[in-house]
Amino acid sequence: MQLQQGQLAKIIGLSLGNAFVAIGLPYELGQSGRATKREFGDFQCNGAMAGGKTLGKNPREIATQIAAMIAGQAGIEKIEVAGPGFLNIFLEPTLLNNRANEILDDDRAGAEIVPVPRKIIVDYAGPNVAKSMHVGHLRATIIGDSLKRIFRFRGDEVLGDAHFGDWGFQMGLLIASLAQEQPDLPYFDENHTDAYPEISPVTLADLERIYPQAAAKVKVDENYRDKARKATAELQAGRAGYRALWAHFVTVSREALKREFAALGVEFDLWLGESDVDHLIADMVEDLAKKGILVDDQGAKVVFVHDKMVPAKDGGERPNVPPLLVISSEGSAMYGTTDLATILDRKNRFQAELVLYCVDQRQSEHFETVFRASDKAGYLRRDQLEHIGFGTMNGKDGKPFKTREGGVLKLHDLITMVRTKAADKLQEAGVAKDLPAEERAQIGDMVGIAALKFADLQNFRGTSYVFDLDKFLSFEGKTGPYLLYACVRIKAILRKAAEQGVIAGEIMIAEEAERELLLTLDGFELALSGAYEKRSPHILADHAYNLAGAFSAFYANCPILAASDGAVRASRLALASATLKQLEIALDLLGIQAPERM
Ligand code: ARG
Numbered sequence: 375m376q377l378q379q380g381q382l383a384k385i386i387g388l389s390l391g392n393a394f395v396a397i398g399l400p401y402e403l404g405q406s407g408r409a410t411k412r413e414f415g416d417f418q419c420n421g422a423m424a425g426g427k428t429l430g431k432n433p434r435e436i437a438t439q440i441a442a443m444i445a446g447q448a449g450i451e452k453i454e455v456a457g458p459g460f461l462n463i464f465l466e467p468t469l470l471n472n473r474a475n476e477i478l479d480d481d482r483a484g485a486e487i488v489p490v491p492r493k494i495i496v497d498y499a500g501p502n503v504a505k506s507m508h509v510g511h512l513r514a515t516i517i518g519d520s521l522k523r524i525f526r527f528r529g530d531e532v533l534g535d536a537h538f539g540d541w542g543f544q545m546g547l548l549i550a551s552l553a554q555e556q557p558d559l560p561y562f563d564e565n566h567t568d569a570y571p572e573i574s575p576v577t578l579a580d581l582e583r584i585y586p587q588a589a590a591k592v593k594v595d596e597n598y599r600d601k602a603r604k605a606t607a608e609l610q611a612g613r614a615g616y617r618a619l620w621a622h623f624v625t626v627s628r629e630a631l632k633r634e635f636a637a638l639g640v641e642f643d644l645w646l647g648e649s650d651v652d653h654l655i656a657d658m659v660e661d662l663a664k665k666g667i668l669v670d671d672q673g674a675k676v677v678f679v680h681d682k683m684v685p686a687k688d689g690g691e692r693p694n695v696p697p698l699l700v701i702s703s704e705g706s707a708m709y710g711t712t713d714l715a716t717i718l719d720r721k722n723r724f725q726a727e728l729v730l731y732c733v734d735q736r737q738s739e740h741f742e743t744v745f746r747a748s749d750k751a752g753y754l755r756r757d758q759l760e761h762i763g764f765g766t767m768n769g770k771d772g773k774p775f776k777t778r779e780g781g782v783l784k785l786h787d788l789i790t791m792v793r794t795k796a797a798d799k800l801q802e803a804g805v806a807k808d809l810p811a812e813e814r815a816q817i818g819d820m821v822g823i824a825a826l827k828f829a830d831l832q833n834f835r836g837t838s839y840v841f842d843l844d845k846f847l848s849f850e851g852k853t854g855p856y857l858l859y860a861c862v863r864i865k866a867i868l869r870k871a872a873e874q875g876v877i878a879g880e881i882m883i884a885e886e887a888e889r890e891l892l893l894t895l896d897g898f899e900l901a902l903s904g905a906y907e908k909r910s911p912h913i914l915a916d917h918a919y920n921l922a923g924a925f926s927a928f929y930a931n932c933p934i935l936a937a938s939d940g941a942v943r944a945s946r947l948a949l950a951s952a953t954l955k956q957l958e959i960a961l962d963l964l965g966i967q968a969p970e971r972m
Pocket of ligand 1: 497501502537539733
């Protein structure tokens with residue numbers, strides 16, 4: 375069999391897989407990984423171990439059989455059986471060279487695209503009216519934005535939606551509090567017939583002051599809670615003054631939020647809110663009723679979604695998944711109601727085939743309820759809806775991050791803090807010291823944002839991590855700044871090459887460090903598909919870090935511009951440029967941009 379081009383691990387896997395099939399074993403046994411040591415070759419396959427068990431044979435015997443079939447195939451320099459039955463595969467230089475040049479010439483730096491693209495919505499960030507974002511929104515934003523980029527790069531048709539929290543009880547609460555604070559505003563006068571003022575009666579600062587006070591008050595004041603509930607129902611029923619006031623809340627909040635997202639380099643394709651599906655709710659409720667799944671429950675309307683009863687804390691029984699509260703006893707649509715209607719909207723208006731909800735792990739029960747209700751109603755199936763949960767960013771005490779005063783840190787303050795500290799760090803490390811002040815400030819911002827994003831994305835999303843700005847901002851170790859530095863260093867080499875008139879040429883892998891760098895470059899596809907399948911960018915973050923490391927080792931061992939042979943110079947320059955291309959793509963998929971110099 376002739377070995378084809380493409381990702382090396384895949385080619386080897388194909389060849390080995392077919393060999394395993396030929397002796398009556400599963401294809402998957404041919405999967406191989408990078409060899410852990412140079413003397414074990416380029417790739418290593420442990421399939422004969424499992425194969426031996428299946429066939430009741432000595433694994434070494436199986437490995438020997440496989441090796442005999444593979445040896446001599448084009449691209450394979452040699453294949454050895456080692457230890458109890460491991461296969462060590464050494465590749466021919468031509469195969470390595472071809473792959474290297476393929477990556478060099480490929481705009482996607484060796485990454486493949488999905489065979490069948492899907493229409494996907496990534497629901498992320500989830501900011502709310504009247505609440506400035508806090509550290510809790512940071513992970514939802516960073517992870518969601520990266521997943522959106524990864525899915526899009528793999529070829530899916532992806533829309534990112536902020537799913538703005540602009541409709542539930544909080545809105546009624548704000549209206550009720552403002553009615554108490556400024557009862558004379560025209561919005562509260564039921565006999566008001568003129569147009570309402572165009573200027574908002576409240577600023578974001580007002581909303582941020584009113585909201586927490588009101589939220590605390592409803593917890594203890596029954597009467598106040600009733601007022602807020604009533605206002606919510608009236609707003610949703612279309613009371614004109616309330617709608618006009620609410621529109622101000624929305625605009626004021628949205629403008630401020632968009633500025634914060636811009637600081638993080640995050641944009642949304644859709645900025646839809648919970649309120650945008652309000653007009654769908656009446657029909658949806660009717661549909662649920664017609665399908666016989668809407669049940670009256672103590673004055674409220676719910677959809678049951680459990681599949682069994684489990685023991686409850688009080689000694690009785692409860693459904694394993696709580697029902698979806700569709701309409702409250704006051705007649706209001708709830709958080710889950712708008713989520714269900716949004717699924718319908720995403721299906722009908724955007725033909726979504728898959729929706730990823732990038733939201734804190736602690737909302738998992740809510741999503742399980744909504745997803746089951748959607749499945750039951752025949753909207754999107756359960757397997758088309760995924761909650762991409764994540765852990766928290768913690769303080770050094772291991773608890774969700776708080777300010778020194780014990781409050782929740784606002785995202786705006788966090789970003790300011792990171793930027794300031796990044797600027798200090800540049801100064802300390804003498805980085806960018808000869809550049810104009812304005813450029814240095816820009817670099818500081820880029821370093822700060824890279825530090826924040828990379829520190830978050832390098833962990834499996836389910837894992838919580840400790841906020842440690844000094845560590846995040848270090849130019850050494852597995853950090854964003856280290857990776858930016860790696861990019862900038864290659865850019866400087868390429869600039870110098872251009873000045874000296876050195877032109878990149880065909881890649882010829884000769885040195886050990888070149889081989890290592892190429893095998894790392896080849897691993898991009900595996901990292902990308904892994905991040906895609908697991909919906910966790912950390913696999914890609916790992917790859918970027920390994921790539922920067924492999925380049926460093928290469929550069930330390932293989933002089934580029936100082937190489938005496940012209941062809942070697944051209945080849946190494948090409949390797950550097952392929953590395954930069956892939957590194958920049960990988961970082962871009964993490965939402966990180968590198969400066970030109972620093
Ligand atoms: N606004 C919500 C919150 O702050 C998050 C929204 C998440 N997305 C969703 N479709 N429910 O908790």
